Amino acid sequence: ILNVEQSPQSLHVQEGDSTNFTCSFPSSNFYALHWYRWETAKSPEALFVMTLNGDEKKKGRISATLNTKEGYSYLYIKGSQPEDSATYLCAPTNAGGTSYGKLTFGQGTILTVHP
């Protein structure tokens, strides 16, 4: 069972602020790291799949970095908008064995962007 930690647990920002959150995970036997955005009353939506150390991904105002050697990933949101309000979940997955392809989620970071 992977120990996945996300911080902070919740975050309140003003519209236009930039923000970032952290996902920490065990670095051994790493395969991939997934970021999901989960808006209330909707399905979790895949944001990024990251696999390589030093990987950077970007989707509009949202970007993410990955450090597999030290076991962390950062998610950045530039110029937050109210529609960015959601729970952001990270989930690493390990290589090999029965854990292959299984997602282990952190508890999430709840972002609220105030107009």
Added chain:
Amino acid sequence: ETGVTQSPTHLIKTRGQQVTLRCSSQSGHNTVSWYQQALGQGPQFIFQYYREEENGRGNFPPRFSGLQFPNYSSELNVNALELDDSALYLCASSSGGSGNFGEQYFGPGTRLTVT
């Protein structure tokens, strides 16, 4: 929208009863995973089905069981319901047992309340 559907949306059951939740996977996907999300936590992996066979299980007791059908839709069955089983149950579909580094597409969930 991911194309993954779940039924019912909400369900209220009494302690000791049995419940069946259903999931239809996205077209072209042969793998379904089930997750339990309790209040304040990230989704916890229950089990995964790949081509009608169980392909990994999380830390859940045997009264949580599942099925996958030839069309790759799936059921989650929970026997002898307990109050702590109250949660949102998510299913997610993917391709090839891992597909794209384990990327999964989620349904909207079934909210189960046990009284």
